[in-house]
Amino acid sequence: MHLLPETELEQILSGCSKGGRSSQLALYKLFYAYGMSICIRYAESEEEAIAVLNEGFFRVFQNLGKYDRARPFKPWFRAVVVNTAINYVKKQRKFKSEVNMEEALHVPEREDILSRIGYKELMAMVQSLSAAYRTVFNMYVIDGFKHEEIATQLGISVGTSKSNLTRARAKLQQLVLQKIDTRYA
Amino acid sequence: MPDWTDKDTDKLFQDGAEQFDFEFNPAAWAQMEKKLDREKRRRLFWWWWPAGFGVIMLAVIAFMLNRKNLTPQDSLPVGKQSVHASGNLPKNSGETASPQIFPGNQPGTDGAIPKSADAPSLEEKGVLKMAPAGKSGQGAASSGKPLPTATDGQNKVKTPDAPTPVPGPENVGLSISENNISVILKRRDSLQQRSFLPTILIKEVLLGHPVQPSLILPFDNKNLLAQNQEEDNGLALIAGIAAGFELSSAGLGDFSRLSWKLGANLEFRYRQRFGLGIGANFIRLNYDAGKGEYIPPKGFWTRKIPPIASRGICQALEIPLDFSYYAGGLKRSGIFASAGLKSYVMLAQQYYYSYDLPDPDLRRMWKTGKNSAYWFAIGQISVGYNKVFSKKTNLAIASYVQVPLSGIGHGNVELYSVGTQVRLGFRLK
Numbered sequence: 001m002h003l004l005p006e007t008e009l010e011q012i013l014s015g016c017s018k019g020g021r022s023s024q025l026a027l028y029k030l031f032y033a034y035g036m037s038i039c040i041r042y043a044e045s046e047e048e049a050i051a052v053l054n055e056g057f058f059r060v061f062q063n064l065g066k067y068d069r070a071r072p073f074k075p076w077f078r079a080v081v082v083n084t085a086i087n088y089v090k091k092q093r094k095f096k097s098e099v100n101m102e103e104a105l106h107v108p109e110r111e112d113i114l115s116r117i118g119y120k121e122l123m124a125m126v127q128s129l130s131a132a133y134r135t136v137f138n139m140y141v142i143d144g145f146k147h148e149e150i151a152t153q154l155g156i157s158v159g160t161s162k163s164n165l166t167r168a169r170a171k172l173q174q175l176v177l178q179k180i181d182t183r184y185a
Numbered sequence: 186m187p188d189w190t191d192k193d194t195d196k197l198f199q200d201g202a203e204q205f206d207f208e209f210n211p212a213a214w215a216q217m218e219k220k221l222d223r224e225k226r227r228r229l230f231w232w233w234w235p236a237g238f239g240v241i242m243l244a245v246i247a248f249m250l251n252r253k254n255l256t257p258q259d260s261l262p263v264g265k266q267s268v269h270a271s272g273n274l275p276k277n278s279g280e281t282a283s284p285q286i287f288p289g290n291q292p293g294t295d296g297a298i299p300k301s302a303d304a305p306s307l308e309e310k311g312v313l314k315m316a317p318a319g320k321s322g323q324g325a326a327s328s329g330k331p332l333p334t335a336t337d338g339q340n341k342v343k344t345p346d347a348p349t350p351v352p353g354p355e356n357v358g359l360s361i362s363e364n365n366i367s368v369i370l371k372r373r374d375s376l377q378q379r380s381f382l383p384t385i386l387i388k389e390v391l392l393g394h395p396v397q398p399s400l401i402l403p404f405d406n407k408n409l410l411a412q413n414q415e416e417d418n419g420l421a422l423i424a425g426i427a428a429g430f431e432l433s434s435a436g437l438g439d440f441s442r443l444s445w446k447l448g449a450n451l452e453f454r455y456r457q458r459f460g461l462g463i464g465a466n467f468i469r470l471n472y473d474a475g476k477g478e479y480i481p482p483k484g485f486w487t488r489k490i491p492p493i494a495s496r497g498i499c500q501a502l503e504i505p506l507d508f509s510y511y512a513g514g515l516k517r518s519g520i521f522a523s524a525g526l527k528s529y530v531m532l533a534q535q536y537y538y539s540y541d542l543p544d545p546d547l548r549r550m551w552k553t554g555k556n557s558a559y560w561f562a563i564g565q566i567s568v569g570y571n572k573v574f575s576k577k578t579n580l581a582i583a584s585y586v587q588v589p590l591s592g593i594g595h596g597n598v599e600l601y602s603v604g605t606q607v608r609l610g611f612r613l614k
Contacts, residue, residue, distance in 0.1 A: 019225075021218075021221070024217075024221065025214065028209075028214055028217060029209050029214075032207060032209050032210070032213070033206060033207040033208070033209070036207040037202060037203075037207065040207075041202060047541055048541065050210065050212075050213045050216065050541075051216075051493075051541045053213070054213065054216055054217045054220055057217060058217070058220055058221070058224070061221070062224075119200070119201035119202070119203075119204040122197065122198055122201035122202075123201060123202070126198065137198075141194075141195045141198060141199060142198065142199060142202045169191050169194045169195075172194060172198065173194055176197070
């Protein structure tokens with residue numbers, strides 16, 4: 001997302017409030033990548049992520065009247081999209097299932113990892129988690145929810161949330177290690 | 186590794202999540218546009234339908250007001266006419282009744298019945314005495330208001346002593362019996378007045394008081410009497426051919442698909458205005474259903490994955506059963522309203538399913554030619570205008586709204602519709 005003067009964003013948002021299709025397209029283009037980066041973490045595929053993102057944009061367009069123009073737009077947009085993604089996961093009703101997994105054995109130095117593995121691969125790893133682990137991991141680690149909030153949002157216990165997070169981390173560490181081992185074997 | 190902590194893992198993925206570089210995807214925007222268009226159509230419907238209904242209601246109100254604001258000779262609704270004109274005379278012979286035939290002074294009158302050569306006053310004839318002003322207990326007279334007159338300004342009231350006029354639309358008369366005073370104005374007027382909806386509904390339906398019998402026709406005009414009686418109580422049978430179109434949607438989401446129908450019906454009329462109709466229409470249903478609005482039998486979807494949208498194209502026999510009220514009756518044009526139930530016999534059904542996922546195994550289409558019936562599955566209300574061309578033919582145009590009472594078709598779809606129908610009627614009997 002390239003930086004945009006505030007006035008230009010204001011104009012786009014005003015156009016969106018009036019239902020202007022060109023303004024809606026401008027906002028969509030402007031926040032598509034950012035929105036996708038959120039949705040892809042919750043979805044299992046890019047197609048699914050697009051569907052979630054479109055639902056998020058739809059809610060943004062519908063609720064622009066509720067957005068406080070005195071505050072930055074990006075956090076509000078993020079909140080709408082994250083909530084849309086969580087609702088999507090809830091509708092799928094997959095987040096309650098838990099899958100047994102093996103503990104990760106060891107993980108190399110973190111500073112080396114990003115230079116060896118692209119962020120797309122990291123996101124692919126997140127996507128490869130079961131919905132139960134993925135959702136809790138995303139909500140807690142990336143989107144900053146607390147376990148109590150996660151439990152309330154998903155209708156699970158705090159203990160389940162913590163358990164899923166622990167196992168998700170362990171699984172991701174294992175996947176990172178495997179990726180590095182495969183690449184540099 | 187001993188120094189690899191959970192925080193390290195979190196940081197790694199937080200950093201990864203920040204480094205996004207998705208390119209704008211025109212296909213994604215195309216999906217978004219579809220979504221926005223659908224919402225736009227849905228909103229348009231919710232504007233259009235109340236607006237259309239409002240226009241119809243305004244037309245009805247204007248029609249009512251127009252009935253009220255007719256010229257004095259045309260403006261007496263039957264309710265008033267019958268109440269005042271046919272009120273019982275007091276048994277007490279010492280009291281004379283005010284002949285409250287007309288509600289107010291008329292131009293050219295002074296509160297007394299005119300003493301003209303053509304129409305001698307009731308007092309002069311000794312038939313009726315006017316109550317003196319200020320006498321208590323006698324309605325308008327008692328309140329000091331000018332006494333009502335038995336004239337409409339143009340047509341003079343004639344007593345039974347008067348020469349018998351030539352029967353025809355200009356007949357004016359007054360009939361007085363021991364307990365009853367009745368008046369008839371122009372026959373044309375009385376027919377017009379009987380279409381005043383609230384009065385008719387109150388008197389004929391709610392109170393169970395037939396209006397016309399209170400009008401005692403003067404001068405042994407049997408032809409006129411026979412005509413009025415026929416119009417009041419006669420049954421009629423009207424056959425019609427109908428055509429229409431409607432916008433249908435499963436749920437209230439998308440009313441963009443047009444359906445059409447063609448058929449015939451038969452209507453029984455009772456007391457001119459009340460109709461009970463049954464019909465048979467061939468209808469080509471065309472509609473969209475959103476996610477969760479198409480509910481097929483269990484196990485129909487591949488791996489239980491439902492589509493995000495379904496489209497139905499069906500041929501069916503529509504069987505409407507309606508009860509109608511015609512303000513204008515059989516012989517006059519006017520508005521009408523109806524309510525009823527519709528049943529459907531599906532003749533052929535074809536459905537197309539859309540998914541978010543590009544999975545080739547998912548079911549994309551299904552069709553059947555097997556018949557299935559859905560009785561009284563849809564309720565309908567309509568308002569329209571019935572134009573009477575002649576004694577035998579009429580044309581009715583109506584707007585209607587249909588709401589589901591139960592699901593129809595393979596997808597058990599709850600179908601909402603809004604539409605317009607035209608019906609050409611031929612009176613058989």
